[in-house]
Each structure stands twice: as C-alpha cells, then as structure tokens.
Amino acid sequence: MKIVILDALTYGDTSLEGFNALGDVIIYQTTTPEEIAGRVQDAEVIVTNKVVIDDTIMESASNLKLICVAATGMNNIDHNAAVRRAITVKNVAGYSTDSVVQHTFSMLFYLLGHSVYYDEYVKSGSWQKEAVFTHIGPSFSELRGKKWGIIGLGEIGRNVARIAHAFGANVCYYSTSGKNDSDEFDKTTLSRLIENSDIISIHAPLNASTQNLISHSELLQMKDGAVLLNLGRGGIVDEDALSVIIDVKPIYVGLDVLVNEPMKTPHKLLSIKTPQRLYITPHIAWTSREARERLIAETISNIKEFCLV
Numbered sequence: 001m002k003i004v005i006l007d008a009l010t011y012g013d014t015s016l017e018g019f020n021a022l023g024d025v026i027i028y029q030t031t032t033p034e035e036i037a038g039r040v041q042d043a044e045v046i047v048t049n050k051v052v053i054d055d056t057i058m059e060s061a062s063n064l065k066l067i068c069v070a071a072t073g074m075n076n077i078d079h080n081a082a083v084r085r086a087i088t089v090k091n092v093a094g095y096s097t098d099s100v101v102q103h104t105f106s107m108l109f110y111l112l113g114h115s116v117y118y119d120e121y122v123k124s125g126s127w128q129k130e131a132v133f134t135h136i137g138p139s140f141s142e143l144r145g146k147k148w149g150i151i152g153l154g155e156i157g158r159n160v161a162r163i164a165h166a167f168g169a170n171v172c173y174y175s176t177s178g179k180n181d182s183d184e185f186d187k188t189t190l191s192r193l194i195e196n197s198d199i200i201s202i203h204a205p206l207n208a209s210t211q212n213l214i215s216h217s218e219l220l221q222m223k224d225g226a227v228l229l230n231l232g233r234g235g236i237v238d239e240d241a242l243s244v245i246i247d248v249k250p251i252y253v254g255l256d257v258l259v260n261e262p263m264k265t266p267h268k269l270l271s272i273k274t275p276q277r278l279y280i281t282p283h284i285a286w287t288s289r290e291a292r293e294r295l296i297a298e299t300i301s302n303i304k305e306f307c308l309v
Helices: 017-022 036-040 055-060 079-084 097-112 115-123 155-166 190-196 216-221 239-245 289-308
Strands: 002-005 024-027 045-048 066-069 088-090 147-151 170-174 199-202 227-230 252-255 278-280
Touching: 002 017, 017 024, 017 289, 036 055, 045 289, 055 079, 066 289, 079 088, 088 289, 097 115, 097 155, 097 199, 097 227, 097 252, 097 278, 097 289, 147 155, 147 190, 155 170, 155 199, 170 190, 190 216, 216 239
Parallel strands: 002 024, 002 045, 045 066, 066 088, 147 170, 147 199, 199 227, 227 252, 252 278
Antiparallel strands: none
C-alpha cells in the first residue's frame, strides 16, 4: 500500500514511524495546491490535515481508496466526489478535547490576571523599587460567582462548562445548531448570554449561521471588563469589528483562531491602541503533545480498520 502524507509539518515533532508498518510511506512537510496532483497520482491512501482534496485531485489519483483527514473538520474534502468515486473518507474526532479545554483556561487566566502587566513589571525592575512586599496594579477577579456564557455546547464546550462550574462560575450556554441541550446548565439566547456574561467562550464550528456571529452589535453588548475567548473557528468573531470596538470599549479578548492562518500582515488587530486587552495564539489549542500523539495513533488505526474491511 502506498501512503502519502501531505502536510506533516502540522503534526510538529510527533513521530510518524507507525505508518511504516502499513506500507510504503512518502512524507511531505508541506504541499502547495500546485503540487498535490503530482504527489498523489500513485497513492492508495492520502493523509491530510488541511491540504484540500477535491474532485480534480481524486481524478488524478486513479489508485486512491482512502483519504484520512488527520483532524476533526473535513471541509477540505469534496465528499460528493469521494462517494461518486467509491473513495472512503475518515477523520479523527475527540482527540484534542482536553487540550482545547486546557488552553481555554490558560487564555482566560492570562487575560483575567493581567499576566503580561505583572510579568513585565517585575522584569523591568519596578518591583525592586517598591516600599512594600506587594504591588497592586490592575485588579483581577475570582471566577466564583461570575457568569460564564458558552457558545457551542459540544464535547469541548460541555467540558469547559463543567470546569467553570467547579471554579464556582454560573454557567449558561447558547447552542448554535439548536441541537445541543443540557440538564446541567441553563440554556439561553445569544443576546442574553452576551449581555449578562462576565466570560464568554466560543467552541462552535464555522458555518452559515456562525459566520460573524460576534460582530459590532454583539461586542458593544458585552459588559465592560468582560472576557471573550474564541477557540472555535476564525470567522465567528468579526475581526474588522473587533479591531474597532476593543479600542473604545474595555473588553478583553483571546483568539486562538483567525480567518486567515497563518495571520497575514498588515492586520488590523496588530495595530490596535490597547494591545494589552488582546491575546492571540497561533491556533495551538489542539496541539498538546498528547493530543497530537492521539491524532496520529487514531489515523493509523483508521487505515488498519479500512484494510480489514
């Protein structure tokens, strides 16, 4: 079996040696759209994270039997073409839940505790000049008693909700699909969630109903001092709107996802006047060592299961 891995760089330093027991493996660190067809023309199995596999690519790969998406989202695959050509498509679900939940709280505490201010205060030598043992600068609050609104109550959102509740937060949620219900937490409308929450975290997919879900009016609706975290998909938060509102309204925002990744420059969010209110990480919430190891192990398992059918 010939297996072609198209974007191994997205898995970091995770070992891919397990694929070698399954057949002849060719690994490419990155693959441009122009390179795809030539690289997969003899492949029986394609492993991709974000490389797009459309009908034209499938047509060029006459031996192709299986497309393994080493991720949960599969919007980079033309599923109708795969069905028409009797090509199986498999993904991996649930591998990064713990990692994304952990990063949600990492982002929150960084913003809520004004970590950048206090870290720089000490490293600049300012603390050494204090007359007392402590320095009380920007105030931070405890989570207990705060209202935490969750947008998207899938597996990740549900786990964030439970941990937030353990901290003493009062949790409510808005289901973007309308399909997720919970007896544990209060369901509400998007407007009420935004208006009443001290912390808002997004754990929803990007689709027609969530595109620019949080735009000018929603950002203006937020409480002064509230924290907004997007760990769903870029495009759910309107970046143009955010670049304006964050400078005129005292809100704090953490983004792990953007519309274009990697981030393009110039970018409006890099020229705001209040950078201390904005924390951006480069789509790393899913990338704990353990999550990446699970992702590769389950992708290998998908290939093995396919071969047994």
